[in-house]
Amino acid sequence: MGYFAGVALFALGIALTIGLHEWGHYSVARACDMRVRRFFIGFGPTVFQFTRGHTVYGLKAVPLGGFCDIAGMTAIDEVAPEEKPYAMVDKPWWARVATLLGGVTMNLLIGLIVLYIVAVGSGLPNPKADFTATVAETTCVTPDCTDAGPAAAAGIKPGDRILQVNGQDVPTFMDMRELIMGKPGETVTLQVERDGVRQDVQVDVPAVERPTEDGGIATVGAIGVVNQKPKDAIKQYGLIDAVPATFSFTGQMLSATVQGVAAIPAQVPGVVASIFGAERSESSPMSVVGASRIGGEVAEREQWATFLLMLASLNFFLALFNLIPLPPLDGGHIAVVLWEKLRDWGRGLRGLAPAGPADYTKLMPLTIAMTAVLLVFGAIVIVADIVNPIRLF
Structure with a gap:
């Protein structure tokens, strides 16, 4: 149509x-x-x-x-x-x-x-789907950048599951995103699960500008990861x-x-x-x-x-x-x-x-x-x- x-x-x-x-x-x-x-x-x-x-x-x-x-x-x-x-x-x-x-x-x-x-x-x-932050791909974080992005530079790969940020559990991608956005210019420690094995990865979080709901511009943190939707998200x-x-x-x-x-x-x-x-x-x-x-x-x-x-x-x-x-x-x-x-x-x-x-x-x-x-x-x-x-x- x-x-x-x-x-x-x-x-x-x-x-x-x-x-x-x-x-x-x-x-x-x-x-x-x-x-x-x-x-x-x-x-x-x-x-x-x-x-x-x-x-x-x-x-x-x-x-x-x-x-x-x-x-x-x-x-x-x-x-x-x-x-x-x-x-x-x-x-x-x-x-x-x-x-x-x-x-x-x-x-x-x-x-x-x-x-x-x-x-x-x-x-x-599906409310019972696993919404753990799972990396679909890594990207750069500014419109004119050409690098692979902070997450990729730290060794994060597609398929990795991000379970914690600085020791704090992040049940969903949005939870992880909110924490990262609040830490521009800092270095965070992510607990990453890959093939069933958990490891800590340190990622430098650059400060980037993003639009706000009131029409302004805010400086936030970003690491350049795209979320992978769970396969059972729809039932x-x-x-x-x-x-x-x-x-x-x-x-x-x-x-x-x-x-x-x-x-x-x-x-x-x-x-x-x-x-x-x-x-x-x-x-x-x-x-x-x-x-x-x-x-x-x-x-x-x-x-x-x-x-x-x-x-x-x-x-x-x-x-x-x-x-x-x-x-x-x-x-x-x-x-x-x-x-x-x-x-x-x-x-x-x-x-x-x-x-x-x-x-x-x-x-x-x-x-x-x-x-x-x-x-x-x-x-x-x-x-x-x-x-x-x-x-x-």
């Missing part, structure tokens, strides 16, 4: 992801006897629409967004007399929370299904044993996604710097533009497992990002409902009647500010994905 077809296919996957997120809200709202006024995929000019029952369904010109307009979602939402019995704000707190969680739940379910397909079809990363599963494997890997991906979401604010300066020519970190945030472009690269090389893993990751990101307890995100609305419940519980202890729905007008400044932040951040990342995109190959 060609690159542009892959881009289009991944963009379609994003559109379906967003559409199913909104359908999650829609289906729970209908099940809880709420009225959905509009259900649209995309934003911008309307391409087509039709009405069925009390709901207008439609598609807009840019299918990379969507919305589910539920009558009476907040107390400031004007509700027609015939909509009053179906207003969301007048439903029990649990029904409102369930509706708000409908999109998040749908994204988690999509991610699980996609990972299960990958587990059965081509396999998932394919059967229809039954793929179930626990999928849940286990989902937990790992969700944990990594939480860390990624938490790291976004610190990465914004690096994204901005990349627009003006700084090197772009591979771990920096991407927009749908950047994700689709990488999807095209992956599809062009027919790496479909990676393509699907990216879609699963996208769904997990949308789920967790939407849980941030700030309006206008789903998590912000959920926080308001839970606050109402806690407030009324406290009032009940004092013999007072429930106070009714929260006054959303007091939240408007925060909602507007948060919306502006999201729009500016989205614009910055889109520009960075156009002028200085992340490249996997």
Whole structure:
């Protein structure tokens, strides 16, 4: 499949992801006897629409967004007399929370299904694989160097397993890399295993410059070794044993996604710097533009497992990002409902009647500010994905 077809296919996957997120809200709202006024995929000019029952369904010109307009979602939402019995704000707190969680739940379910397909079809990363740092090849450590590199000069060869750095165990290549990066200009002692025999090797660690996530340059240590991936790094599963494997890997991906979401604010300066020519970190945030472009690269090389893993990751990101307890995100609305419940519980202890729905007008400044932040951040990342995109190959 060609690159542009892959881009289009991944963009379609994003559109379906967003559409199913909104359908999650829609289906729970209908099940809880709420009225959905509009259900649209995309934003911008309307391409087509039709009405069925009390709901207008439609598609807009840019299918990379969507919305589910539920009558009476907040107390400031004007509700027609015939909509009053179906207003969301007048439903029990649990029904409102369930509706708000409908999109998040749908994204988690999509991610699980996609990972299960990958587990059965081509396999998932094997958590029991041996990830000990194993040398695939030795290299020089600066762009213009011509020597064999510090590791090769010290006698390290392909196939060697590096077990310790200065007496400290390094279970993985990344552990070894982190230690070495922190010792520029020093001499380190590596415990190396070759053909079952362990020996200590001293390696001089030169200071080199590497880009940082915030767009700067850091001086770190490097010895010039390329990691050899373990042969059993990917494990394919059967229809039954793929179930626990999928849940286990989902937990790992969700944990990594939480860390990624938490790291976004610190990465914004690096994204901005990349627009003006700084090197772009591979771990920096991407927009749908950047994700689709990488999807095209992956599809062009027919790496479909990676393509699907990216879609699963996208769904997990949308789920967790939407849980941030700030309006206008789903998590912000959920926080308001839970606050109402806690407030009324406290009032009940004092013999007072429930106070009714929260006054959303007091939240408007925060909602507007948060919306502006999201729009500016989205614009910055889109520009960075156009002028200085992340490249996997």
